[in-house]
Amino acid sequence: MLTVSSLKKSYESPAKRKKRTGGDDTRAYAVGGIDFEIQEGELFTLLGPSGCGKTTTLRSIAGLEKPTTGSITLGERVLFDDKKGINLRANMRGFGMVFQSYAIWPHMTVFKNVSFPLEVLPRAQRPDRAEIERRVAEVLDVIELGAYSSRPATKLSGGQQQRLALGRALVTRPELMLLDEPLSNLDAKLRESMRFELKRLQRELNLTAIYVTHDQAEALVMSNRIAVMNQGRIEQIGKPREIYTKPATRFVAEFIGTSNFLDAKVVAVRGDEVEVETAQGRLTARGVERVPAVGSAVLLSIRPESVDLTREPRGGVPNEWSGTVATRAFLGDTVDHIIDVGGGVEIRNRSNPNLSVPPGESVHFTVAPDKVIVVPAD
Template structure:
């Protein structure tokens, strides 16, 4: 097992485009770390820096106590599972999985029998036993992704790097494979970095999540910490769904504030706030309870979304979207509302 440590890692393209901006991050032994962020935030560049596919502008990369910052890819013992799978179309499943291992066989002093044994074990691990002789065009998308994963695992990497590995699959298959990826990573105790823009995928796969934006790490924590204790306005609004209300602080006591957003709302603030400060209040739809509470709102719209109903409420001069298992009332009716949790940020 290997600890990956990034220190002040920075990557600038063409002398002006900052893709990764002074990132400090530690990925523990056997940990699955998801790098979550919007397109263009620098998460894939960060992965490529760890893999040795990009040279950092500054900063250092350590595997345990070994400085690998300037080592070539083949000397880092990492394996990358790309979004595009990149299988050789003229090779069988067995040959695709064995290809990288055969290149390393002489250095690792592996016999032909040992290579075959490891390939068969990798294919069994990803559920592809019996398909060794098929070619990529004879496989489904999910099977092709499993081949790409087996190809990465067969070299027994210190660090497994996955770059949006399920992005090209349909929704149902993504759910099935994300669970498999986590099980395999944990079973083998491989230190894993998993890049994705899909929040649910990150939550399902990772032990911890690093949320990125504009090349920087915004917050690192468990899925529960990221969701329930966002460190800043970006994390609060990027992760999950949210209502954002502008208002002015009317009461402040420690981390508890009351904000006038057209009606008074109690919120939690990590920043020191004082009466008169302008803030943005973030409320998640599922934290709005309908049917009791002191706030009176009018139902403007109700939409059925399968697992829940989404209700648009007009509360004073503000609008809120709430979610619940049953619709609270018909359009035009008044309901009692309680906001169970909210965060306030200076923006």
């Protein structure tokens, strides 16, 4: 449906870029040449830290920023192409957009906030009054604000105002919804409930949407696919489970969730099974997709919940190590243990709160081979 090709965006002139970077083109762009496609009915998330280029990418798609080079197409429509000299204005693209700030009109009622985008359409495209009322009522029912249609918009709660902003974008029936960190102004509990609310609406209405966030939990909960961005480039695109369990780079492994990292060297390869040597001992990884060569340096990523902690050794199982609990932290539904395995290396374990080992005690732990993630060292 939407195709973004070789998109670059710089806020400097070519001469200034060359002078500042010494001709190093890789450091010259806020968005440094990215490619992705979005299918109809998909919620596609741009995820990354502040300054990685995700909002600039979204604004370029919306028509609020003019990219430096590249192309953006929606079906057969070309929205931007620097080689063809095409840059369709934002109001001609027909997208719905929800901003970080709700940007609702405080002097209008809930009904008027939603109806306004229809009322300001050109006369030839504007529905008649009866159709406007019908479409607004339909949207208000979907976002569960039908009972508040005559209420001033400022008299709504934060979550209701967020839904109102979404309803105002939906009423025009856009081909594509663009959401720029729409939940970041909500408190933690409301933000969590709104994630599921937005996902429900997206599925029920079969919306095609691009969602921008720096919140990894939000991305994992809501997305069909995620593009992890870093310094203006896409590090990895995949489904949430794939991004979490099979990170392609160290940055992705570090940014998504919590992980233990160990430097290692490959000593044996048997199909998709890789045996590696670390300073603390050998480990076996199974189900490795990008199998490295024997002798190559790799980075191991092990999630805390994959570290199975016991007080007594099991014996006869792969990847069993021992250590001493350095500290522990009660997190409510889990307990985290930091285990000192020697050589200045600590391994984090995340356990059921029924298992809580005090600092100073010796413990044993295992990691299933298919939970040892092998990441390229570079």
